[in-house]
Amino acid sequence: MNFIKTTEQDSNYDHLENMSVNELLTNINKEDQTIAKAVEKVIPQVELLTTQIIKKLTEGGRLFYIGAGTSGRIGILDASECPPTFGVPHDLVIGLIAGGDTAIRKAVENAEDSINQGWKDLQEYNISKKDIVIGIAASGTTPYVISALKEANKHKIITGCITMNENSPLAKTANYPIVCLVGPEFVTGSSRMKAGTAQKLILNMISTSTMIQLGHVKGNKMVDMQLSNHKLIKRGIKMIVNEIDVEESLAKNLLLEHKSVRKAIQFYKNAKNK
Structure with missing residues (x-):
């Protein structure tokens, strides 16, 4: 051809x-x-x-x-x-x-x-x-x-x-x-x-x-994204609030402690189920 x-x-x-x-x-x-x-x-x-x-x-x-x-x-x-x-x-x-x-x-x-x-x-x-x-x-x-x-x-x-x-x-x-x-x-x-x-x-x-x-998205959210700036931190806080229905202040503390949306959500859910 x-x-x-x-x-x-x-x-x-x-x-x-x-x-x-x-x-x-x-x-x-x-x-x-x-x-x-x-x-x-x-x-x-x-x-x-x-x-x-x-x-x-x-x-x-x-x-x-x-x-x-x-x-x-x-x-x-x-x-x-x-x-x-x-x-x-x-x-x-x-x-x-x-x-x-x-x-x-x-x-x-x-x-x-x-x-x-x-x-x-x-x-x-x-x-x-x-x-x-x-x-x-x-x-x-x-x-x-x-x-x-x-x-x-x-x-x-x-x-x-x-x-x-x-x-x-x-x-x-x-x-x-x-x-x-x-x-x-x-x-x-x-x-x-x-x-x-x-x-x-x-x-x-x-x-x-x-x-x-490969599992790096949950629902339609980037739960494994790197928190490299204020915009992404705010986005991460919003994801956590929507996923586990908590106050924004708690979501922020969870995110800053665990440095990951996924890990923050998992920690909260595990703690709640104990």
Whole structure:
């Protein structure tokens, strides 16, 4: 089958420089409205990969995201939000980017073209077949990502990917590919736009569903969240008040003592049942 980079195809719009600000915003938004539908179509693919992730993490493994440029940054963003949101260790979900931490803020020249560095970066974490790796690349052709997944496959490590081009080399490499066809970008080739948004939506689905299945959400509340600022402490107090029907002052004392919504609720319930 032919490999066509839809992410590189001409925009559906032209003469952008002649548009008014309102026209630009309206047309970008019009394109953005197609993204959720594109993601909806790949839910079966997302489910297959997420099921494997839950299995590996339940058995003590870790989840790795690996990408370059925007794709790498989006992976790092999702990974970095798991500890504060769900109270999990920082080394449970790990995001890697071509060029290392410097590339998070500033593009590193030729980093994504390396066919050796991706696997080296994974080896820094002593990756093994207990773990699982998701390669993220809108184009599906990034050497840094593809070569890392190929080596992971050789070492019997389960691989997945998120890409926006059908029949891409990356999609053919991953055990569990997610191919989300968002079509041409508003600015031709600017995959930080629709493709990047779709990647973020998919990663939201994967990590949130995984953490819920691992027991880090109770009802619809983040009971294991880290209490790292006043806003989160207030949210935690409200959760406790609603869950065990106590005065706010007691809820606050319980939370500050136990440093966890879950532990505060459990302590109160255990004490009450004695």
